[in-house]
Amino acid sequence: MPHTQKSISKHLSRYYPNCPEEDAKIISDGLQSEQYRDIDLKTAIAMCMRVYVRKNKTDYENLMQVDALTRNEAILIVREEVADIIQTWRK
DSSP states (O other), X not given: OOOOHHHHHHHHHHHOTTSOHHHHHHHXXXXXXXXXXXXXXXXXXXXXXXXXXXXXXXXXXXXXXXXXXXXXXXXXXXXXXXXXXXXXXXX
């Protein structure tokens, strides 16, 4: 069963009160994807948020253009930055 916009919004407001509204909206929309359908809400939000932050708030996409780097290496390079951004949204 897909997650409702109301339950997603409630969770984001409670656990990520400093997440910018426009980012929260994009993350909420992303959670409507089939890949998050059978995952509990807390886990789905954490997964979707990490992907969103990695791709939109870090240098990940540029790193993916470097021939010598694999996807996993690019993820490792930005992992700490992703965690720091998400942490600021939690405070």
